[in-house]
Every structure is written in C-alpha cells, then in structure tokens.
Amino acid sequence: MLFEKSIPMQTKPFSVGVRIEHLQESVNESLYGEFKDNPFLPVGEYQLSYRDREGNGVYTFCMCPGGTVVPSASEENTVVTNGMSEFARNGKNANAAVAVSVSEKDFGSSPLDGMYFAREIEKRAFELAGRDYRAPATTVGGFMRGKPTLESAITPTFARGLSECDFTKLFNDKINSMLMTGLMDFGRKMRCFKDESAVMTAPETRTSSPLRILRNGELVSPSVSNLYPCGEGAGYAGGITSAAVDGIKTAYKIMENYSPEQ
Numbered sequence: 001m002l003f004e005k006s007i008p009m010q011t012k013p014f015s016v017g018v019r020i021e022h023l024q025e026s027v028n029e030s031l032y033g034e035f036k037d038n039p040f041l042p043v044g045e046y047q048l049s050y051r052d053r054e055g056n057g058v059y060t061f062c063m064c065p066g067g068t069v070v071p072s073a074s075e076e077n078t079v080v081t082n083g084m085s086e087f088a089r090n091g092k093n094a095n096a097a098v099a100v101s102v103s104e105k106d107f108g109s110s111p112l113d114g115m116y117f118a119r120e121i122e123k124r125a126f127e128l129a130g131r132d133y134r135a136p137a138t139t140v141g142g143f144m145r146g147k148p149t150l151e152s153a154i155t156p157t158f159a160r161g162l163s164e165c166d167f168t169k170l171f172n173d174k175i176n177s178m179l180m181t182g183l184m185d186f187g188r189k190m191r192c193f194k195d196e197s198a199v200m201t202a203p204e205t206r207t208s209s210p211l212r213i214l215r216n217g218e219l220v221s222p223s224v225s226n227l228y229p230c231g232e233g234a235g236y237a238g239g240i241t242s243a244a245v246d247g248i249k250t251a252y253k254i255m256e257n258y259s260p261e262q
Contacts, residue, residue, distance in 0.1 A: 008214040008222055009111045012235050015061070015099035015207040016121060016175055018167075018200040019069045019081045020140070021154055024094040026192040027065070043089045046096070048193075050185040056101065056174070058182030061207050062239065063096035065089045068157040069201050071133065078122035079135050081158065081204050093157055097204040098186075100178040114210030121203050124170055129163035136165030136203075140183060141196025143167060152197040162201060170202055208238040219253045228254060 003009065028036040028044040035041060043066055049059035067085035074080070083095045107117035129136045135158050138148035148166050156162050167176055186193040212235030214222060221227040230236055230250035237243035 002213065003112060007224065007227070009211050009235075010214065011104050011107075011109060011111050011114045011210065012208075012212045013101055013103040014114060014118075014210045015059075015097075015101050015204075016118065016171070017058070017097055017099035017179060017204050017207075018202045019083055019095050019158075019204050020060075020098050021069060021093045021095045021156060021199045021201070022192045022195060023154055024066050024092060026195060027094045027190075030191040030193075044094070046190060048186045048189055050182045052178070052181065056178055058098065058100045058178045060186070061097040061099050061204075063094070065094050066091035067093070067095050068159075069095050069135075071135075071158065071160050072206060073122065073133070075119070075122070077126050077131070078119070079125040079129060079133060079203065080122050080206060081135055081201050082206065091157070093154065095157070097207060098179060098182060098200075099204055099207050100175045100182070102175070106172075106174065111211050118205040118210055121170065121205055125203050128165050128169055132160075134158075134161040134163045135201045136167070136170055137162040137199060137201045138165060138167065139196060140193075140198045140200060143200055144180060144183070144196070150199070152199055154197055154199050156199045156201060158201050162199075165202070167200075167202065209233055209235040211235055218257065219250050 031044040032041055045063045045065045051057045062083055064083040064085040066089035067083050070082050070084055072080040072082035107113045125136050139152050142149040148164050150164050213229035215229045216222050219228055228250050230246050231243040236246045
C-alpha cells in the first residue's frame with residue numbers, strides 16, 4: 001500500500017538461510033569443555049561469522065539456547081522459520097539462524113525486489129516440503145554430501161514437522177555455497193559445528209527487513225508529514241533490542257515535535 005502511494009523507500013541488504021539445531025549439551029561442551037555441567041555457568045550460546053574474499057558474508061543470528069524452531073509464516077502457502085527460547089532456557093536443543101547476506105546484486109534494485117526474492121523462497125519451501133506447512137530440512141552431513149537425510153540423534157523441534165529436502169532446489173548456488181563454507185569455518189571455531197547430525201531447517205528469511213522506508217533527520221517520511229517509519233519493519237533495526245531503541249528515539253522525536261514545551 002505504501003509503495004502504491006509513492007511513499008519513498010529503497011531496497012536494502014538482508015540475509016537468507018536456515019535454522020540449525022544442535023544438542024544444547026554439545027554447545028555447552030564446545031564452550032566449557034570439562035566444565036559443561038557446572039551449575040554456575042550460564043547455558044551456552046554463541047555468535048559466529050565468516051566473510052570471503054569477495055565480501056560475501058555468512059553469520060549466526062538470534063541464537064536460542066535451550067530453544068525451539070518455530071513456524072513464522074505471515075502469508076498462506078509459505079514456510080518461514082524463526083527461533084525462540086523460554087525464560088528457563090532449559091530445552092534439550094539449541095538453535096540459531098545461519099544466514100547468508102544478500103543484496104541488490106542478488107535480487108535487483110527496485111524497492112520491493114528483496115521482498116519478492118524472499119517470498120519466492122518461502123513459496124518454494126512450501127511446495128518442496130509437501131504443501132502441508134512442514135519445513136524442508138536435512139542434516140548437516142546430508143547437506144554437505146548432497147544427499148539429504150533426516151536420520152539424526154537430534155529430535156527437531158519444529159512443531160509442524162519436517163520434510164527431507166535437497167537445498168539446491170530451494171536456494172541459489174551462492175546461498176548454498178556460502179552455507180557450506182560458513183559451516184566448515186564455524187566447525188573450526190566450535191566443535192559442535194562439526195556434528196554432521198545437526199539439523200538444518202529452512203528457510204530463515206526474516207533476519208531483517210528487505211527494504212527501508214525513507215525518513216529525514218526529523219525521523220519523518222519526506223513525503224508525509226506525520227508518518228514516522230521506525231523499527232524493524234521499516235528497515236531501521238535488526239532485532240528486538242535495536243527495534244526498541246529506534247522506537248524510543250522516534251517517540252522522543254514525536255514528543256519534541258508535538259509537545260516542545262515539555
């Protein structure tokens with residue numbers, strides 16, 4: 001609707017990938033070694049990244065200790081994954097996004113091109129997994145060998161169930177290649193990433209907004225005087241905390257403009 005009303009916006013880089021699940025015990029052991037069961041240590045979590053010589057990046061995002069992979073589709077006949085942890089972080093599995101950075105070089109420069117790029121992956125995931133809202137998935141070993149399988153000691157947590165899938169039918173060559181390279185690099189940094197039974201559930205397409213609704217120095221749209229684009233959906237944040245900070249900043253600006261005496 002905003003695009004049709006000529007509200008200024010532009011495409012922006014975002015990321016596409018999978019959710020990876022390990023046993024939380026394996027994550028703890030990778031981080032703490034012989035002290036993995038020490039009750040005074042927090043539940044293990046990680047943040048990893050890799051960048052190749054061409055500047056292509058892959059990274060872990062929104063790591064959920066003791067968490068669950070959850071369905072997050074916002075449109076019919078699509079599949080989208082995300083992750084969450086409950087307060088106690090005491091689930092058997094840990095999960096995180098493993099996401100590859102994509103930009104207008106991959107999907108085009110029109111403001112909505114990134115959104116359409118992500119939507120096509122989400123629709124393709126729905127088709128490949130059997131059109132019943134299961135998610136396409138494979139183990140790391142199956143992905144690396146090009147022989148998808150779900151035989152694993154890890155019990156996946158995605159509530160709708162999984163469907164064995166060849167990711168070459170879901171993602172383009174760049175995304176698959178960067179996922180492979182990233183996983184190998186992460187395996188050199190953390191032992192749990194060498195586990196070929198880790199489960200990859202796809203797709204993770206909502207790490208951040210694929211577009212940005214433009215605003216000026218007063219945080220207002222340049223074309224509509226009372227429109228304040230803010231937060232993650234408008235392209236100014238990439239997670240809960242940064243979205244909250246941008247929301248507070250925008251709220252202060254609105255107060256400044258409408259109640260300057262206070």
